[in-house]
Amino acid sequence: MGFKANARKRRQAAAAASGPAEKKQEEYVGEKKCDVADCDNWADKKIGGRRLAFDRAVDVWGESGLSTEARRVTVCKSCYRAWKKAKKDEPTEWT
Numbered sequence: 001m002g003f004k005a006n007a008r009k010r011r012q013a014a015a016a017a018s019g020p021a022e023k024k025q026e027e028y029v030g031e032k033k034c035d036v037a038d039c040d041n042w043a044d045k046k047i048g049g050r051r052l053a054f055d056r057a058v059d060v061w062g063e064s065g066l067s068t069e070a071r072r073v074t075v076c077k078s079c080y081r082a083w084k085k086a087k088k089d090e091p092t093e094w095t
């Protein structure tokens with residue numbers, strides 16, 4: 001949790017200091033952060049967040065790539081897309 005809190009602080013400072021590039025994202029305040037370690041997006045269900053079984057998420061990001069050890073991992077919309085894409089490359093998943 002500490003890592004994420006720090007990252008969030010850094011991002012807020014950067015947003016305050018610089019341009020409106022990320023304005024839309026900064027204005028939205030969600031309740032749940034994406035559990036992918038290097039991702040700082042919101043993962044609320046209403047903005048496309050998804051929940052995956054931990055084991056299925058580990059297949060794509062690895063344990064060190066996830067910032068949770070819960071049995072279910074919450075990911076943002078773009079991470080879910082990445083996950084789905086990675087899974088698509090594994091034909092065994094769908095047979």
Ligand SMILES: [Zn+2]
Binds near residue numbers: 034035039079080
């Ligand atoms: Zn994410």
